Amino acid sequence: FIANHGGDHTIYPDCRPEFINAIDSAANAGTFNNVRVVAPYTKITKSDIARRGKELGLDYTETWSCYKGGEKHCGKCGTCVERKEALRDAGIDDNTEYEE
Template sequence: MKDSVIIVSGGMDSITLLYERKDDIALGISFDYGSNHNANEIPLAEMHCKRLGIRHITIPLGFMQKYFKSSLLDGADAIPEGHYDGKNMMSTVVPFRNGIMLSIAAGIAESNGLKNVLIANHGGDHSIYPDCRNEFIAAMNSAVTNGTYVGICIVAPYTDITKADIARRGKKLGIDYSETWSCYKGGERQCGKCGTCIERKEALAEAGIEDTTEYVG
């Protein structure tokens, strides 16, 4: 029986988890919070869910763009270029984004009689994004389990592995990663220069996957 919802962005990580756990997933949830790349990601999330016969919904979170401070919400020109190791990439943090999304997903799960919320945060995110770390996932899982009648659980199987590890799993599943989006700048093509684009290139190369993504540079 399908017992899970998944937070699915349309990026490499969540699409890999979607295919890995497709037999368990009853509902895919995307969140439109006004980021530069939501318009690129969400249609891909919807497409993959439809391909797998999984219901998909998009939840609007427009208040985040209005009230939260992040270069991810300020237009393509605000996105810094360079590797994630650079301190400038910290500007892309959207405060408590995963906490908000997990809380909503938990409420939707309980409303639909489901037991698990899947999220595809991974080890490479830890140094920059506090709401991707082990401590955060464990604390949120405890809160969600204790705050729901059925004891909803957060399932985050990629927390301690790298993006390259995720890509290797996707390779075994036959995922075409050109049908995913990473670039924080949005636009018609992925820029190839921002932190997520660089991380994407490196992960695909390390996993031995030909990168057929169309980049600007």
């Protein structure tokens, strides 16, 4: 499983649908036990993913996005900024502890 999303395409070429389809085909063709690459979020936004989590009752304070690591989210790196935007756009109160 890979948790890439539609917003990753411009930054990470290995998150594009074409790559995901190609690597899935290669993994399947190159193994005897039908290995597959499953990437259910490839064509949706991070906000869409947040909405799905909200529908499932996910507690976002129990999730991690920060590239920096540490005790708290830095609040400044690309994934922290995307996290804030996605939760806002999905109508979710962001109770994440940020360093800032």
